[in-house]
Amino acid sequence: MESNRTLRYLTFALLYFTQGTILGYFASLNALYLLDRGLNMTSVGIFGAIALIPFVIKIFLGMLSDRVNLLGMGHRKPYILIGLAVQTLTLLAVPAVDPGKKFWLFVGLAFLLQLGMALYDTCTDGLALDTTPEAEQGRIQGFMVGGRAIGTIVAASMVGLLAQKVGWSSVFYTLAALTLLPLPLVLRVREPQREAAQRFEWQAFSAFKHWPVVASGLFGLVVFLVIVGGNQLINPFLTQELGINLAQAGMVTSLWGVGIVLGSILGAVLLKRGKDLRGTLAMMALVSLSLALLAVLVRPAVPLAAAIGLVVFFGLAYGSAQTVVFALCMRFVDARIAASMFAILMAFTNVGQGIGMALGGKLADGMGFGTTLLIFAAIMALGLPFLPALFRRREGDAGVDA
Secondary structure: OOOOHHHHHHHHHHHHHHHHHHHHHHHHHHHHHHHHOOOOHHHHHHHHHHHOHHHHOOHHHHHHHHHOOHHHOOOOHHHHHHHHHHHHHHHHHHHHOOOOOOHHHHHHHHHHHHHHHHHHHHHHHHHHHHHOOHHHHHHHHHHHHHHHHHHHHHHHHHHHHHHHHOOHHHHHHHHHHHHOOOHHHHHHOOOOOOOHHHOOOHHHHHHHHOHHHHHHHHHHHHHHHHHHHHHHHHHHHHHHHHOOOHHHHHHHHHHHHHHHHHHHHHHHHHHHHOOOHHHHHHHHHHHHHHHHHHHHHOOOOOOHHHHHHHHHHHHHHHHHHHHHHHHHHHOOOOHHHHHHHHHHHHHHHHHHHHHHHHHHHHHHHHHOHHHHHHHHHHHHHHHHHHHHHHOOOOOOOOOOOO
């Protein structure tokens, strides 16, 4: 791996940046795109849940990466390149499929796109775990979450205008081009030789017998159920209450992304200076408060600028939540199955996302956006029972306790 720390961090940031460009589309326009094609929020939720399945099953991609040095190029780099290629090619194919007429074909393309993303995502995480000292884990997660947020900002600020001024096809072609940005740095990567302690062993999976490891995954499930399920509702909510257009939706998501960048910094600070447990509790409180404020204060009479301020605050909470959850999960990973184990822990978060998106879509159709956001704010309390296991050192537990 690149010995220059700046270039190493930049490589991880750019790989997460390209994920962020897709997130920017899904966060700002996908729901509006599907609604514009005659679908309802229930269909949007189903689409989101199915499209996330590759991230739930990416444990198998992690195991492949941990075990197989592909073509002698390494355990991470070749898989990252394949994932980027799949994402690019899928994006080029998307404009030919109308989701209103061929919904399941569109879902299939989205599934393939997410499969490519899941492949390079889990291998990027594995590379970070392979090369990042424990003392830098909070910082590297800050770069990753921040890089993804900047990708969201760039994509959201562009795709709304492109969709409105040029057309939807230009959105997907632009996302395909942005996918290629990390390629030069990935091609520079030379993976370090694996030490004996890092070689794949099936017995390392016994770490999941320990409650703190499982608790870290379940905690991530709850947090991501809330933040992703709530986030899916924001632009449709603003469209309903304030009548925002596509360009404004992109702008809102861009500013939400600014909040995430700030939140990625805040999350690292909370873990470092907040004695971890207090920092995690502060993060949970921020998420619930931001969703409750959106639910209560966004009304037709509210100025758009005030609503955007609330969205930025939610972005701050969202970014801090991601950073805290990812950094906590890194502490429980066994180096012998780094990508596999982290992928399993991330699968918990992706199950949470799928549940949150499906639940949010269904509740929004039946109860309205505001009530659904309040329900998500309350659900965050379900994460509290898992905290004692995460912040208590126990003899023989896998990983490093907080």
